Amino acid sequence: MASIEDYGQFETAWCPGCGNHSILEALKRGLVDSGLEPHQILLVSGIGQAAKTVHYLKANVFNGLHGRAVPVASGAKLANQDLKVIVESGDGCNYGEGGNHFLAAIRRNIDLTMIVHDNQVYGLTKGQASPTTQEGFVTKAQPQGVASVPFNPIAVAVAMQASFVARGFSGMVDHLAGLIKEGLAHEGFALIDVLQPCVSFNKVNTFAWYKQRCYNLPEEYDPSDWQAAMEIAMEWGDKIPLGVIYRNQRPTFESRHTVLKQGALVDRKTDLKKLEKILDKFS
Amino acid sequence: MIRTDINVLIGGEAGQGLVTLGGILAKSLVRAGYLIVVTQSYHSRIRGGHNTYAIRASGEKIVAPREEIDLLIALNAETVALHNRELGAGGLIIVDEAFKTINDNCLQVPYAELGEQQFSNVVALGVVSQIVGLELEVVDRALDDAFGKKAPELAEKNMQILNESYRWCSQQGLNFSKLAPASDLRRRLLMNGNEAIAMGALSAGVKFCSFYPMTPATSIALNLAAQASSMDLVVEQAEDEIAAINMAIGASFAGAPSIVPTSGGGFALMTEGVSLAGMTETPLVIVVAQRPGPATGLPTRTEQADLDFVLHSGHGEFPRAIFSPGTVEECFWLTRKAFEVAAKSQGPVFILTDQFLADSARAVEPFDLESLARVEAGILEDASDLPYFRYNIYESGVSPRLLPGMSRHLVVAGSDEHPVDGHLTEDLRVRKFMVEKRLRKEEEIIAEVVPPEIRGDEKPDLLLVTWGSTKGSILEAAAKLRSDSIRVGTLHFSQVWPLVPHQFLGVLRGAGEVVCVEGNAFGQLARLIRRETGFDVHRRVLRYDGLPITPEFIIRELGRS
Numbered sequence: 001m002a003s004i005e006d007y008g009q010f011e012t013a014w015c016p017g018c019g020n021h022s023i024l025e026a027l028k029r030g031l032v033d034s035g036l037e038p039h040q041i042l043l044v045s046g047i048g049q050a051a052k053t054v055h056y057l058k059a060n061v062f063n064g065l066h067g068r069a070v071p072v073a074s075g076a077k078l079a080n081q082d083l084k085v086i087v088e089s090g091d092g093c094n095y096g097e098g099g100n101h102f103l104a105a106i107r108r109n110i111d112l113t114m115i116v117h118d119n120q121v122y123g124l125t126k127g128q129a130s131p132t133t134q135e136g137f138v139t140k141a142q143p144q145g146v147a148s149v150p151f152n153p154i155a156v157a158v159a160m161q162a163s164f165v166a167r168g169f170s171g172m173v174d175h176l177a178g179l180i181k182e183g184l185a186h187e188g189f190a191l192i193d194v195l196q197p198c199v200s201f202n203k204v205n206t207f208a209w210y211k212q213r214c215y216n217l218p219e220e221y222d223p224s225d226w227q228a229a230m231e232i233a234m235e236w237g238d239k240i241p242l243g244v245i246y247r248n249q250r251p252t253f254e255s256r257h258t259v260l261k262q263g264a265l266v267d268r269k270t271d272l273k274k275l276e277k278i279l280d281k282f283s
Numbered sequence: 284m285i286r287t288d289i290n291v292l293i294g295g296e297a298g299q300g301l302v303t304l305g306g307i308l309a310k311s312l313v314r315a316g317y318l319i320v321v322t323q324s325y326h327s328r329i330r331g332g333h334n335t336y337a338i339r340a341s342g343e344k345i346v347a348p349r350e351e352i353d354l355l356i357a358l359n360a361e362t363v364a365l366h367n368r369e370l371g372a373g374g375l376i377i378v379d380e381a382f383k384t385i386n387d388n389c390l391q392v393p394y395a396e397l398g399e400q401q402f403s404n405v406v407a408l409g410v411v412s413q414i415v416g417l418e419l420e421v422v423d424r425a426l427d428d429a430f431g432k433k434a435p436e437l438a439e440k441n442m443q444i445l446n447e448s449y450r451w452c453s454q455q456g457l458n459f460s461k462l463a464p465a466s467d468l469r470r471r472l473l474m475n476g477n478e479a480i481a482m483g484a485l486s487a488g489v490k491f492c493s494f495y496p497m498t499p500a501t502s503i504a505l506n507l508a509a510q511a512s513s514m515d516l517v518v519e520q521a522e523d524e525i526a527a528i529n530m531a532i533g534a535s536f537a538g539a540p541s542i543v544p545t546s547g548g549g550f551a552l553m554t555e556g557v558s559l560a561g562m563t564e565t566p567l568v569i570v571v572a573q574r575p576g577p578a579t580g581l582p583t584r585t586e587q588a589d590l591d592f593v594l595h596s597g598h599g600e601f602p603r604a605i606f607s608p609g610t611v612e613e614c615f616w617l618t619r620k621a622f623e624v625a626a627k628s629q630g631p632v633f634i635l636t637d638q639f640l641a642d643s644a645r646a647v648e649p650f651d652l653e654s655l656a657r658v659e660a661g662i663l664e665d666a667s668d669l670p671y672f673r674y675n676i677y678e679s680g681v682s683p684r685l686l687p688g689m690s691r692h693l694v695v696a697g698s699d700e701h702p703v704d705g706h707l708t709e710d711l712r713v714r715k716f717m718v719e720k721r722l723r724k725e726e727e728i729i730a731e732v733v734p735p736e737i738r739g740d741e742k743p744d745l746l747l748v749t750w751g752s753t754k755g756s757i758l759e760a761a762a763k764l765r766s767d768s769i770r771v772g773t774l775h776f777s778q779v780w781p782l783v784p785h786q787f788l789g790v791l792r793g794a795g796e797v798v799c800v801e802g803n804a805f806g807q808l809a810r811l812i813r814r815e816t817g818f819d820v821h822r823r824v825l826r827y828d829g830l831p832i833t834p835e836f837i838i839r840e841l842g843r844s
């Protein structure tokens with residue numbers, strides 16, 4: 001069994017007080033609580049402050065391009081289903097640049113856990129609007145205030161009947177670690193959108209702002225009720241619900257695939273005798 | 284009278300089944316021992332338009348298409364008007380008598396009498412088979428192979444109409460020379476370039492293919508998908524080309540040899556991924572099946588205008604190899620080789636083909652699979668030595684791979700500059716070190732380079748130079764010119780990068796006139812040769828109207844016809 005120490009402790013490039021520190025801690029705890037060891041997991045990230053997370057714990061890592069963590073993770077998972085594959089990146093990376101991949105990942109339902117650090121702003125490039133930035137938010141790039149309606153990842157995921165949709169908050173580490181553990185245990189695509197303050201560039205959605213609004217869904221809440229989930233997904237403003245908002249037992253991509261049903265691709269040898277038969281059909 | 288070479292062109296609308304008809308005729312010819320070269324030309328539409336399927340066949344060695352038509356099978360009246368001028372002396376047009384075509388050299392076929400309209404293809408097949416001189420039994424069997432299983436209820440009817448049409452034609456007393464029987468009756472495969480690329484990939488152990496549909500590359504993925512269950516691979520249609528290349532990189536990183544087929548516009552979306560494969564040192568085979576650009580260009584036609592693009596694709600500097608098969612056989616062997624080079628050099632390797640070769644069915648010698656060694660994936664066998672770093676430095680620049688999850692070692696790959704452990708670095712000395720490490724891998728690629736093929740007279744008066752699918756046409760143009768007593772040599776590049784000047788500079792310098800023949804408007808190979816060697820080819824014969832370069836085109840452009 002791995003312990004928190006096995007996942008290491010590294011110096012980070014994040015600002016003091018950044019929500020990323022807590023998300024990293026919750027991630028490690030979620031992994032330990034799931035009984036996973038560093039060599040059993042593959043962390044895939046894109047580009048952004050959140051994407052740097054993968055460099056601050058011990059694991060297999062593929063840190064790819066901005067917006068493209070999901071396709072890399074999908075390919076890796078299809079090649080080796082025995083890996084626990086986690087996408088770790090921010091709201092700009094996953095919902096902006098990688099928006100099409102987000103939709104496709106929900107539809108495919110490959111067994112991935114996607115942890116989105118959602119601070120409603122672009123941190124790495126110093127404070128431009130992200131897809132989840134609220135209307136009217138003023139930045140140097142949007143001096144008149146953001147005119148676009150924010151992207152609601154939870155509502156989109158629930159509307160598309162993603163198989164696991166959850167929201168956490170970096171200020172509630174125990175709760176978040178629990179959500180990550182649940183997401184990892186879920187067979188299929190699991191979205192965990194994590195609200196986090198950006199202490200440098202988001203002076204509106206601060207720690208106190210979230211703390212005041214976030215509440216845990218009550219125990220009697222039934223995440224298998226799609227219509228109730230749609231309503232919860234639209235709740236934003238004075239009250240922001242946290243927890244597993246929706247889940248279903250859709251079959252995974254892997255379980256429907258004749259080749260993948262038989263195990264990891266990476267272990268298969270090529271049978272040239274079979275190819276000989278295929279080539280015979282050309283004569 | 285007999286002929287040694289015949290060129291049959293079938294023309295009609297999309298949806299009339301001319302590809303099916305052409306395919307069965309091609310298969311019959313190959314089974315009868317003939318060599319063939321198929322040229323397909325089609326519009327970007329599913330119904331209507333004007334499409335052609337041309338088969339040149341001979342019992343002797345042929346490697347290029349021919350322009351002059353001997354037998355024109357017009358499935359609609361428009362075909363006669365469009366191709367009448369291409370008909371050679373003694374050529375024959377096969378038309379439906381219902382077209383009421385007024386032309387001397389027409390065979391008016393009573394299609395309606397010979398079969399119902401849905402069988403008009405079979406009528407045409409019976410007629411053309413008889414005229415060419417194929418034995419009915421061979422065609423019967425090819426027809427049955429095509430439809431027997433798919434539509435058994437029609438099998439008998441098909442046979443009956445085929446026999447009837449064949450017999451009808453034999454009673455017409457046509458004065459049209461039949462094709463001389465083939466003497467070399469060895470078993471051959473009927474295969475086009477894209478099929479050969481798919482089969483070559485399977486032989487190399489491909490386990491993953493991700494793609495977004497785009498003509499003329501799609502059939503590579505479809506051919507792989509058809510064999511996915513039996514050959515244990517995953518073929519996934521991605522949401523876009525960016526996803527396609529990134530999925531393949533992820534799969535390859537995790538241990539599945541991967542291929543990505545696309546065409547110019549799709550490849551344009553992939554170029555950041557190309558750079559990622561270079562930086563993360565992930566083996567990847569990318570097929571770019573060229574069609575005319577810019578932008579959407581002519582979606583279903585052919586061109587060789589993406590050499591510059593592929594050579595320079597991806598930001599930053601990293602090694603790469605680019606193969607450019609000249610024949611269907613080369614499509615098979617060079618795809619295999621591409622997987623080998625990708626594994627050895629741990630980076631992107633390209634296959635540049637085009638619509639002409641993709642769709643050009645040929646009679647191919649069976650591939651000897653028994654003698655094939657397994658393509659080694661370059662994975663470290665013994666991982667017990669601690670510690671392991673993904674980008675450990677070796678003299679060759681190649682760092683042995685381990686696969687994530689396959690040992691207790693951690694494998695870390697990064698698109699940021701990284702030290703040996705794969706994590707981020709801002710250490711600029713490390714940066715310099717890693718650039719040099721990556722570039723040293725080019726030596727691995729150079730050691731594997733397929734030298735250009737030099738043929739014909741030594742120190743020729745005329746040297747024809749080309750790359751990729753134009754190979755057959757320079758060979759046949761050279762043969763034709765030699766018969767006019769000109770000393771001609773040919774130089775064909777089946778790998779266009781890296782270039783190794785000592786392999787070909789001598790022949791360039793020793794030739795009287797050097798002519799570069801290419802399917803693009805810039806003369807991209809000519810410019811590349813000049814950049815790499817300083818040698819300026821004397822003349823360029825370029826084609827960029829969407830059609831393949833033919834031997835006749837070359838001779839015309841040279842002013843020697």
